[in-house]
Amino acid sequence: MTLDWHWKSAREIRDAVQSGAVSALDVTEAYLRRIDAVEDKVDAYTQRWNDTARSMATKVDEKVRRGETAGPLAGVPVALKELLCTRTGKTTCASKMLENFRSPYDATVVRRLEEADAVFLGKVNMDEFAMGSSTENSAIKPTRNPWNLRCVPGGSSGGSAAAVSAGECALSLGSDTGGSIRQPACLCGCVGIKPTYGRVSRYGLVAFASSLDQVGPLTRTVEDAALTLNVICGRDAMDATSADLPVPDFTAALTGDIRGLRIGLPKEYFTDALSDQMREKIEAAIEVFRDHGATIVDVSLPCSEYAIAVYYIICTAEASANLARFDGVRYGFRHPEAKTMQEMYVMSKSAAFGPEVRRRIMLGTYVLSSGYYDAYYLKAQKVRRLIKKDFDAAFEQCDVIAGPTSPTPSFEFGAKSDNPLEMYLSDIYTISVNLATLPGMSVPCGLTEAGLPVGLQLMARPFEEETLLRAAHFYEQNRGFDMGRPPVA
Amino acid sequence: MDYEAVIGMEVHVEINSKSKVFCSCPTDFHAPPNTNVCPICLGMPGALPVLNRDMVNKSIAVGLALGCKISRWSKMDRKNYFYPDLAKNYQISQYDLPLCDNGALEIEVDGGSKRIGITRAHMEEDTARNTHALGGGQSGIDFNRSGVPLLEIVTEPDIRSAREAHAYLTALKQILQYLDVSDCNMEEGSLRAEANISLRPKGYAEFGVKTEVKNVASFSGVQKAIEFEIARQEQVLRSGGVIIQETRGWDADRGITFSQRKKESAHDYRYFPEPDLPPIVVDDAWEQRIRHQLPELPMARKQRLEAQYGLSGYDAHVITLSRNFADYYEKVVASGADPKKAANWLTVELQALLSEAKAEITACRVAPDALAALLKLIDTGEINGKIAKEVLAEMFTSGQSPDSIVQEKGLNQISDTGAIEDAVKQVIGASPNQVAQYKEGKEKVFGYFVGQVMKATQGKGNPQLVNEILRRELGR
Numbered sequence: 017m018t019l020d021w022h023w024k025s026a027r028e029i030r031d032a033v034q035s036g037a038v039s040a041l042d043v044t045e046a047y048l049r050r051i052d053a054v055e056d057k058v059d060a061y062t063q064r065w066n067d068t069a070r071s072m073a074t075k076v077d078e079k080v081r082r083g084e085t086a087g088p089l090a091g092v093p094v095a096l097k098e099l100l101c102t103r104t105g106k107t108t109c110a111s112k113m114l115e116n117f118r119s120p121y122d123a124t125v126v127r128r129l130e131e132a133d134a135v136f137l138g139k140v141n142m143d144e145f146a147m148g149s150s151t152e153n154s155a156i157k158p159t160r161n162p163w164n165l166r167c168v169p170g171g172s173s174g175g176s177a178a179a180v181s182a183g184e185c186a187l188s189l190g191s192d193t194g195g196s197i198r199q200p201a202c203l204c205g206c207v208g209i210k211p212t213y214g215r216v217s218r219y220g221l222v223a224f225a226s227s228l229d230q231v232g233p234l235t236r237t238v239e240d241a242a243l244t245l246n247v248i249c250g251r252d253a254m255d256a257t258s259a260d261l262p263v264p265d266f267t268a269a270l271t272g273d274i275r276g277l278r279i280g281l282p283k284e285y286f287t288d289a290l291s292d293q294m295r296e297k298i299e300a301a302i303e304v305f306r307d308h309g310a311t312i313v314d315v316s317l318p319c320s321e322y323a324i325a326v327y328y329i330i331c332t333a334e335a336s337a338n339l340a341r342f343d344g345v346r347y348g349f350r351h352p353e354a355k356t357m358q359e360m361y362v363m364s365k366s367a368a369f370g371p372e373v374r375r376r377i378m379l380g381t382y383v384l385s386s387g388y389y390d391a392y393y394l395k396a397q398k399v400r401r402l403i404k405k406d407f408d409a410a411f412e413q414c415d416v417i418a419g420p421t422s423p424t425p426s427f428e429f430g431a432k433s434d435n436p437l438e439m440y441l442s443d444i445y446t447i448s449v450n451l452a453t454l455p456g457m458s459v460p461c462g463l464t465e466a467g468l469p470v471g472l473q474l475m476a477r478p479f480e481e482e483t484l485l486r487a488a489h490f491y492e493q494n495r496g497f498d499m500g501r502p503p504v505a
Numbered sequence: 506m507d508y509e510a511v512i513g514m515e516v517h518v519e520i521n522s523k524s525k526v527f528c529s530c531p532t533d534f535h536a537p538p539n540t541n542v543c544p545i546c547l548g549m550p551g552a553l554p555v556l557n558r559d560m561v562n563k564s565i566a567v568g569l570a571l572g573c574k575i576s577r578w579s580k581m582d583r584k585n586y587f588y589p590d591l592a593k594n595y596q597i598s599q600y601d602l603p604l605c606d607n608g609a610l611e612i613e614v615d616g617g618s619k620r621i622g623i624t625r626a627h628m629e630e631d632t633a634r635n636t637h638a639l640g641g642g643q644s645g646i647d648f649n650r651s652g653v654p655l656l657e658i659v660t661e662p663d664i665r666s667a668r669e670a671h672a673y674l675t676a677l678k679q680i681l682q683y684l685d686v687s688d689c690n691m692e693e694g695s696l697r698a699e700a701n702i703s704l705r706p707k708g709y710a711e712f713g714v715k716t717e718v719k720n721v722a723s724f725s726g727v728q729k730a731i732e733f734e735i736a737r738q739e740q741v742l743r744s745g746g747v748i749i750q751e752t753r754g755w756d757a758d759r760g761i762t763f764s765q766r767k768k769e770s771a772h773d774y775r776y777f778p779e780p781d782l783p784p785i786v787v788d789d790a791w792e793q794r795i796r797h798q799l800p801e802l803p804m805a806r807k808q809r810l811e812a813q814y815g816l817s818g819y820d821a822h823v824i825t826l827s828r829n830f831a832d833y834y835e836k837v838v839a840s841g842a843d844p845k846k847a848a849n850w851l852t853v854e855l856q857a858l859l860s861e862a863k864a865e866i867t868a869c870r871v872a873p874d875a876l877a878a879l880l881k882l883i884d885t886g887e888i889n890g891k892i893a894k895e896v897l898a899e900m901f902t903s904g905q906s907p908d909s910i911v912q913e914k915g916l917n918q919i920s921d922t923g924a925i926e927d928a929v930k931q932v933i934g935a936s937p938n939q940v941a942q943y944k945e946g947k948e949k950v951f952g953y954f955v956g957q958v959m960k961a962t963q964g965k966g967n968p969q970l971v972n973e974i975l976r977r978e979l980g981r
Contacts, residue, residue: 101551114550121544123551222550226780256555256782334780337583340594341548345646361587384585384775393777 021046022183023501026092026240029186033091036080040073040091044135047093051137051184054504059159060169060179062098063105064138069093072135079133087133088247094129095140095185097176098156100231101220102126104136109222110154111144113342113349113368123220124255125189125231125248132247137185140175144370145339146196146224148172149442152433153372161204162502163468167426170200170442176234177204182504187235187244191221193228194327195421195446198458201234202421202471205460205499207488208234209241210446212478213453214259216245217252223338225331226257228450238459238489242266245481261479269482270489277487279305280315280414285445291424297470298420301461304494305418305487315410315417319403320448324440326403327447329383329396336380339373375436404452411477416487420445421458421471445473455481459488460499469499507707508742510735511715512664512700513624514673518656518687519631519695520563526630526654527554527597534634534649535693546652548592553781556581560654561604561785563686564628565795567656568605570680570802571623575792579604581628581779586772589644590633592651600776603627604785610660610680611804614672621673622661631655656686662701662712667731674698674724679803683828691723698727703748704738713738714748718762721755730755734762806831814844823852829866836873842880850880854894858901870904871897879907889968891959892916920967922974928961929954929974943979954979 021029021043032038048066055061079086096102099109101119108114122130130136143153151159151174159174161167162182169178173190177200180188190197192210201208209232216231223229233244243266250263281302286295306312344350344364351363369377383392410417423444432439449456455478458471472491476484525532528545544552568575582600608623631653636645658677664670678689678696689696703715718734721727738748753762801809803825810821810831825831830851837847855876859866879896882888888896888911899910911917919925932954933940943950958971 099551101549107550109550117550119544119551120549121552218551219553220551223781254555255553257553257780333777336775337585337593337595337777340585340587341550341592343587343589343594345589346547346592347549357589381775384777386773386775389775389777 022050022186024186025237026089026186026235026243027237029092030088030090030243033076033080034086038091040076040080040135041070043091044069044073044093044137047137047185054162054182054184057160057165057504058162058178058182058184059157060140060175060182060184061095061138062108062110062141062156062175065105065136068104069135069137072130076133076135087131088243089129089132089134092134092186093137094134095137095176095179095188096126097173097188097190098139098142099146099191099222099224100126100139100189101222102136102139105139107222108156109145110142110156111368111370111373112155114347115155115349117347119220121220124217124252126220128248129189134247140179140188142175143172143196144373145222145335146172146191146193146229147335147372147376149195149199149439150427150429150432151175151200152429153370155370158429161426161468162504163205163463164426164466165504166428167468168203168429170203170422170426172196172200173208173234174200177201177206177208180204180206180234180236181502183501187233187240189231189244189248190234191224191229191231192446192450193224193230193331194450195443197232197234198421198446198456198471198473199442202458202460202473203426203469205463205469205471205502206234206236207238207241207457207459207492208232209245209457209481209484210449210455211245211249211481212259212455213450214257215249215455215479215481217250217255217258219252219254223334225334226338227334228327228331230450238485238492239267239270241457242270242485242489245485259479264482266482266485269486271486272490272493274305274487274490275309277305277310277416277483278313278414279310279487280313280410280417282315282317282320282410282417282419284317284320285419289423289441289444290420293464294420294422294424294470297462297464298418298472301472301491301495302418304491304496308490308494313414315413317403317406317410317448319399319406322399323403323448323451324444326396326399327443327451328379328440329392330400330451332376332380333384333393334380336377336384339369339377342368372436400451403448407448407452407454407475415476415480415483417475419473421473422446425464425466425468425470449475454478455484457484457488459491461491461495462497463499467503508704508739509707509709510665510731511662511703511705511712512666512670512731513662514660514664514670515699515701516658516674516677517697518567518658518681518689520560520654520656521685521687522557522559522563522654524557524559525652526557526560526628527652530652532653534647534653536649538645538647538649541649542651546592547648548594548651554597554779556782556785557654560628561787562795563684564604564626564656565787565792566684566799567658567681567686568608568626569792569796569799570684571605571608571610571626571658573605573608573623573626575787576602576604576606576785577788578602578784578786580784581782582776583779585775588632589646590635590651592633592648596630596632597779597782598629599627604787610673610676612669612672612676614669619663619669621663621669624659624661626656626658629655629657667728667735670700670731671724671728674727676803678724679826683800683803685800685828698724700727700731700734702731702734702738704735704742713742714750716748716750716762717752718755719752719765722757726755726757729760730762733760737762800828803828810834814838814848816844816848820848820852824848827866833866833869833873837876840874840877842877843884846880847877850876850897854897855901858898862901869901871900875900875906882907882911886918886920886967887911888916888918889964892918892964916965918967919962919965920970922970925958925962925966925970925974926978928958928966929971929978932957932961933978940979951975951979
């Protein structure tokens, strides 16, 4: 038994478990030890399911012993974001509102992972109801960036990114509404992909903004992302917005060949808003593509400047309705001192939602109100279509759009928490992808002088995850340096 | 100054799909509380709605039957408000783009017919039911009804009287039942009617301030509530007062409407398109498929029955009130019965038995061909009409064929002249006083003799023969 299974890729683990070279239980134990060793520093996990993990691993081992082919994620230890519904444990959304909530059912993606013989290690931290960019909005605890424990892991899937980056799981699932997979993946130095809207079932993903939310994997390699997509993508009869399209073998796209690939650089993504240290790394990454036969073209996404405004109207409007169900009536927090129905609503919500969630519910309620709907929500929907048109036009000139994932590397705790608008700008490069329902991913492209990861963002046409993966995989194999491991012991 | 009432109706119909509108739970909400529920209709975190196609098909059928235009592109919307019976605290409904709009329904009232415009019909989900009968100041919620499919049908303000409103509801219910899309049981809430009522001086074009009357449990209740509300508003206006826009309830016991909610507290529902559901695109082929499946509708069937079978307008009306009743009738006729006699026996005798047993025609043990066979026994003189009623009652309870009942009970009509002569002689011999009266010219006494002879023959005497022989014997 090798001692550092926790640094192996999901593919390596899967192959070894399937072939019987290692037992899923041994791999699981290695991860449990790793979590024991670093979790007090990282604090990625909100729930640890040691017994569940061991019993899932044992089942996989029995399968292998019986000579059956174990699934495509056989024995791969996985961490799940707190907002994915699971019958195991709780589904808290990192909120006091759901601190004791147990879901009566498993999310479709959770079920698909289980059917693929993955092993669940537990659930990981996030910004409350996925609203935030630093995981500081978790009502449970802060999670630290494994590359620098004084810094945030990004958000909202901060626990997912930190756990992958610190070797506390082989891969994790996150969700991305405006950048919540890509931005923490960028800040923690891992791979994160937000699939095309409709590619992955949202059934059992606690909704933040229904027209933008999408589940996706955070991994240490591009190949692992492809493997995970093979498992979680595809039509689900329980989600009317899931696309009825065939799911290709995404690993087949990892050809290493990018000759003829046209990569577009949107000028709007390379302005002064981008810090110099990020720009330097992104430009270096582009050069790798250029050096290997890709064509680099300049493109323009003129409506980008409206993306943040549009996003914060649409996502808050949808959130104001999606979060209305948390009222203390059927489940979740009910204020013990409420005496009337009105008090039950007002006191329960006021006490159990954190300030950012309350702010967004109020914003969303406002933009949908009679007399304001046309000026805000309807206008935002129109501009959203223009943003999509920008991408359609850009994709006539290129196959992949490249740029930074985040305007800055990770930052220290508290640096932006007093200024919501500055925090909102963390997503300036990622939200357009959600608004345009495109696939987007972040792949590590180096470290700053301070040793903080930088991520390259790639975007493609709807349902062209394969192009994205091919480009990202090529870059990963040819970037000419190793990201190394975070300094966390 | 004379006032004119302006009335518009909103009717919520529970569509009888097997499963709820956004999940696969059964729609039977009489099951024990909270047994027909799932994460979707309970509004659990992460659950998503999927639109029931049967609901869309049935809604299109209603739209077509009401002459509506079926939208090629419509969508669902969220209607936001907080109430414990609303699982998600928003109702999935249709706001600005309903599935059906711009139709009309022809109603018959006071011997004439009138066209009531249908503004729209849209799909939505029902709410759960709150109960405050648990005691101890506790309230309970039964989510069995949460997510039951509802079609809301809204009229133009074309109705002018309580009677027209009643006629509209009757005609609408009849169509819904013909389409077999709802059981239309008002007491159980599967059909709920609300009336918007205002008055204006006769001849004026603009509308007065309206009140909305809700929570009425029967069609006659709606009629009475509207009558009351028209009278109330007229009194307010005549005494120089103003009508307040409000929702009013109906107190059936006291026969009055009462104020429930003022307009000031009306909600801003913050409607917006439901992002969890794709738009509903109904192409020509889909609409045509539903159109071809439509049954013959009540008005058309009534006219056909009049023309085809020579029925009176009244009989045709009564027979076509329900599709099942009309189907039954046509089966009786198809089995060889005379159409007019069949109509008569169906609307009078069988209907009486059904009413007494509180049974539906679909549960009737008398098969249509058995009723035709019974009528044939009368035609051929096997039994008389009086005996036939007894046989029908027996058929109704036992489900036996008329022939076997007649055989078993020996009910065959006595057409044996000798036997009747014997009975007549016996009766005349036993009634000297009546014979004397008859001979004095008291024709009325003849009925007495007929009755006595029928009694003596256990009702089986052939009435014609009994008459003939009595006249002959008494005349001697």
